[in-house]
Amino acid sequence: MTTDRWQGIEKVVVVGLGITGLSVVKHIASLPNSKQIKVIDTRPKPPGSEALPAEVELHSGSWRLDWLLAADLVVSNPGIALATPEIQQVIAAGIPVVGDVELFAWQVDKPVIAITGSNGKSTVTDWTGQVAKAAGLKVGVGGNIGVPALDLLNQSADLYVLELSSFQLETTSSLAPIAATFLNLSEDHMDRYEGMEDYRQAKLRIFDHAQACIVNADDKQTYPQSDKKRVEFSLNHRTQYCVAEHQGCEHLFKQGQPLCPTQALSLVGRHNVANALVVIALLSEAGVAIEKGLTALKSYQGLTHRCQVVVDNQGIKWVNDSKATNVASTLAALAGLHIAGKLYLLVGGVGKGADFSELEPVLATLNLQLCCFGQDGDQFMSLHASAKRFTTMEEIIQWVASQVTSGDMVLLSPACASFDQFDNFMARGDLFTQLANAYA
Known part of the structure; x- marks a missing residue:
């Protein structure tokens, strides 16, 4: 993407500081044409405020509607619901409200793999990154896990692997992943959404511009409504990426070919067999030679704080x-x-x-x-x-x-x-x- 997305944008208000807000400020400050950046955080002592550049004005402890309504662009933290009255006033005034992942999409010039779902997305993101590295690629892994998306742009990478929450997807409209997945849907964040369908629609935004949509054949709620290229994984059906008997034991299959026995995986639990299928599907659809990363697929030990x-x-x-x-x-x-x-x-x-x-x-x-x-x-x-x-x-x-x-x-x-x-x-x-x- 080119920086022409920034044409006509002079005043930017960043809502919400912390790690993500700081990454946004740093990114905007690094752009060739300088912008006026202001930050609003309703917390009295926002984390990260000590790291803000001196020229960036910070208002903390409450909202500043005058700042918001004078902005050309508002970059909102995913933790702030779009339904927040102050953000609704900005939208009503016709001022664009985006998130850090949208800014990443404006700038990124390498392939992106994107992962969402109610459960397992951090494991799949980390695992995909590890296997891609083992296959010989330079990989930037982040988003909702670890490194903020915009900070990844400072790394030299052949491929980016992003975990994306429903909150992040709400403010993202330009991301075009080479492969994207919606792992599963179960009840979560019902304090923020109108109901399950509202939550599901936020997740489905991951497929809007995706080349390959990796969907869960065991959970039809993960299917996009469009006629985009769908690639299925399943523990229960014969699909492009599935499990089946081969030489007397269960194997992971890629496009009809056995890859390795499921018992060779270091991670335990059926959900991790499904996760392994997704890793294989995402990388294969992104053109990565999964066979080169098989050892890493099998030896992956999982994330801290996850079983x-x-x-x-x-x-x-x-x-x-x-x-x-x-x-x-x-x-x-x-x-x-x-x-x-x-x-x-x-x-x-x-x-x-x-x-x-x-x-x-x-x-x-x-x-x-x-x-x-x-x-x-x-x-x-x-x-x-x-x-x-x-x-x-x-x-x-x-x-x-x-x-x-x-x-x-x-x-x-x-x-x-x-x-x-x-x-x-x-x-x-x-x-x-x-x-x-x-x-x-």
């Missing part, structure tokens, strides 16, 4: 799945489990308006101690007879440590966001890991 065994001591496993911020994530974690003894499951946090009753039938099949904590911990209490209420994670771990015996597993898979007691899910997972190491 990660942090301590395995005296036959007791302590597993950090703090990234399970919704019900479907926790269900996926439970589906892949094999436990000799009892499962101590830690759930709770900010429920985001979710319905937790889906967990009940699965919990009923387990030898379980349910440990509920955080702001919405009470909503889990009726789901299992063993449920016990705690205030903090520390309280739970102290109590659990006195109960566990060999063969047991302690699993943090909260089905909730972390913002009641933590800065983010990483901080929650880090504390669990720290406590596990102390008490195990």
